[in-house]
Amino acid sequence: MGDSIRSLVEGTEVRKRPLRVAILGAGAAGLCMAIKLQKSGIGDFTIFEKAASVGGTWRDNTYPGSGCDVPSMLYSYSFEPKPDWSRKFAPQPEIVEYFEGVARKYRLLPHIRFNTEITEARFDEAAGLWRLRAAGGEEFEANVLISGVGQLNRPAFPKLEGLNDFKGAAFHSARWDHSVDLAGKRVGVIGNGASAIQFVPEIAPKVGSLTIFQRTANWCVPKADRPFTEAEKARFRAFPWLVKLQRYLTYLTLERNYLAFVQGSWFGKLFERAALKEMEAHIKDPVLRKKLTPDYPAGCKRILLTNDWFPALARDNVHVETAHIAQVTENAVKTEDGVSHPVDVIIFATGFESTDFLAPMKIVGRGNAELNHVWAHGAEAHRGVAVAGFPNFFMLYGPNTNLGHNSIIFMIECQANYIAQCVEALQNSRLRYLDVRKDAMESFNRTLQKDMQKTVWAAGCSSWYKTADGKVTNNWSSFTAKYWWEMRHPDFAEYTLVGA
Structure with missing residues (x-):
């Protein structure tokens, strides 16, 4: 850093000035960012959340x-471990409860404007301010704008x-209509990705019949899931270092899995063999x-972890x-073979509109450059x-920060x-x-x-x-350690x- 830049950034004679920060989204990324700002002594921030809860x-x-x-131990903040996860892989209600507890513990709720969706943000170069407009017409100003909306939020x-x-009835899995009785x-079910492999085994025993309209087959490997015993949870509570050790060992195991995503790797072949073995154990019909x-x-698309997907597909119904x-009619889905x-x-x-x-x-x-045009x-x-x-605009879980092998929470903490x-x-x-700088x-x-x-x-x-043009815009290209x-x-x- 040159002397002139150092004088601007690190000038000891400069007093801290008031600084307003706007954070978009009260999910895992937005909450993490707010806590990191708090720890840096920056308390004038507002989280704008379009929904009514975190x-x-x-x-x-x-x-x-x-x-x-x-795994639960790694899908949590490093600074806020949870010793009493119910399972090795936590269910959705428990994950939401974790983030709600984090928001309360770090007193973030007073900083959150719920039911406030920001639809437009413009940078005022002369003032050095971001001017925000909400869906309801309200206007706000901030020196810094940080997006925490992520990649998986629009079905x-x-x-x-x-x-x-x-x-x-017709609905998206991410907007599940619980009023619809499927019995x-x-x-x-149109699609067979990460959501389908979780809800299909749950609803298959209840429905009369279930037709899965598959776009492409998935590589599915066994999920090493089980409940934590009460004795394990007691040890984790009594010895916090055990939680850190478990987290570290889990991180190393998942980090190694990046090797499976290198083209032509022998490790990738191991994943394929494990997936085929799992399928053959449950699917006897050769067709x-x-x-x-x-x-x-394996890995070109998301590798899926499941123990009950193949047994569900083997059911008679x-x-x-x-x-x-080909088309949807009043009471049927018609395929191109005429059926x-x-x-x-x-x-x-x-899934989600992840690349937009x-x-x-x-x-x-x-x-007046518009980001969506810049990203055309x-x-x-x-x-x-x-x-x-x-x-003064930053993103969490932005382009090329998604993972196929490790925890996005780790990446979010690096970014925050x-x-x-x-x-x-x-x-x-x-x-x-x-x-x-554009060249950088x-x-x-x-x-x-x-x-x-x-x-x-x-x-x-x-x-x-x-993207449709083949540009990988979502994933990080190497180890998370890098x-x-x-x-x-x-x-x-x-x-x-x-x-x-």
């Missing part, structure tokens, strides 16, 4: 069997001819087994349909957190630490704003995309990790620093 995607995904595929729906003519009903065998390398859907599948209920398990980061929110930076050919950011031309240091620099200096951002992304070509995520299959190392401290030489 929890983000875990608050929204209440479908039967909803739970996490990352994706397929465009199906005739869907409006359907007379039965004895003919149910059609069904062929339908369920993927034709792409469950049918897997691989023909593409009509009668259904009373349609459940969409079709921050949409439909309108973010306008310097020179695929979202990218500097280290996943900053975008050139959008000063980095962003908190940037906000501290603004507070402790004469800076009006920080704006990451482009250099970072060239390296990232080059590394990405070595992974299975860049292989030929389509997935929610990448990301942690690069995010320990901001390099302000990568930024344009503009004084007051």
